[in-house]
Amino acid sequence: MARRVERVQQAEQEKPVVEAGPFTLSDVKQLVEALEGTDVTSFVWSRSGDKVVIRRGEKPATVAVAYPSPAAAVAPLAPLPPVSAPAAAAAAPAAAPAPAPKAESKPGVIVTSPFVGTFYRAPSPESPPFVDVGAVVKKGQVLCIVEAMKLMNEIEAEVPGKIAEILVENATPVEFGEPLFRIEPA
Incomplete structure (x- = not known):
């Protein structure tokens, strides 16, 4: 454990101090180098209104969500049970509007x-x-x-x-x- 602390302290002394202000390419390279050899897969750092996001490893799987399209109304094969008056009144607004009188x-x-x-x-x-x-x-x-x-x-x-x-x-x-x-x- 003591060795590891010594290596971290030594690495901190060798690395130049990052200046305040916007990130530069060398700043980002230093961050990437610091993350190499670690188990860190995602790193976010904000400074002076700038933000650096580093993600390593495999790209997360993209999940495609398919929404079913509304199906056409199909006539039931068997008669439906009778519906009570309150339920029928509630179902009436959800029903499709009555078609216009057919010209045929x-x-x-x-x-x-x-x-x-x-x-x-x-x-x-x-x-x-x-x-x-x-x-x-x-x-x-x-x-x-x-x-x-x-x-x-x-x-x-x-x-x-x-x-x-x-x-x-x-x-x-x-x-x-x-x-x-x-x-x-x-």
Whole structure:
């Protein structure tokens, strides 16, 4: 034990005194040399607002945490037991909002978006819309534009008839298969 104390004292006398102020490269090298041969794996030293952190040994294992994505609601296979009124009232706000009335429930032909993009009723902001509610259209007439990947794609009427409903607001995103128009055949 006495030998070890002597070696530490001798090493302290041989090492130059570290000056106050910001750390220099030689200061950091001296710290690394002082830690060599020891069991120290992590060392932190602050001085004059500067901070030196030295870590030795193997890099700590990185733990990747995967969070499950929300699953789509699946209809139960068996009927659920009845729920008491207070529990049902508490579960009601957590339920998904009721979907908007489907256009398919009304008579007519539904024109859907063939891809994901942005729905535009007119060729430019200054131009009038291609069609309005009540307009009579011919098969193949342009109804709107869906922009997808910077390409403007004209969507045409699949049947002749009258525009009964426009189901999407101008300049809004649309999904593949989303209903755009309801046409009552002529």
